[in-house]
Amino acid sequence: MNDQPKGPPLGQPTGGFDLNRPTIISLLYLSSFVFGVTSIIGVVLAYVWKGEPHEQWQSSHYRYLIRTFWLGLIGGFIGLLLAIVLIGFLILLAVAVLVIVRCVLSLVNAQKQAPMPDPETWLV
Numbered sequence: 001m002n003d004q005p006k007g008p009p010l011g012q013p014t015g016g017f018d019l020n021r022p023t024i025i026s027l028l029y030l031s032s033f034v035f036g037v038t039s040i041i042g043v044v045l046a047y048v049w050k051g052e053p054h055e056q057w058q059s060s061h062y063r064y065l066i067r068t069f070w071l072g073l074i075g076g077f078i079g080l081l082l083a084i085v086l087i088g089f090l091i092l093l094a095v096a097v098l099v100i101v102r103c104v105l106s107l108v109n110a111q112k113q114a115p116m117p118d119p120e121t122w123l124v
Helices: 021-035 038-050 056-085 087-111
Strands: none
Touching: 021 038, 021 056, 021 087, 038 056, 056 087
């Protein structure tokens, strides 16, 4: 009988999907395109988790994801206001694409446990 534990040695990556806190926030933001309110849950978690002890690489993700929420909210509001003159629909589409790209970039870096290169940017 072999009593050796199965799986990778301790401290080694499993090769699977790491469900860390920045990943959870990004997934909540992306799911808001289907469910609506999950982005509010995501930004609340980002503010709460930002104040708790965490690994250094996560700090940049929290700043980046909080900015992503506010960018999406403000851009969405402006797009809705300007939808009356039809240009708002283009703004809404651009904001949606920008939020999706920012979430995917955060997901990729969070899976590598790498910080965001420029968390203060309002663009990508």
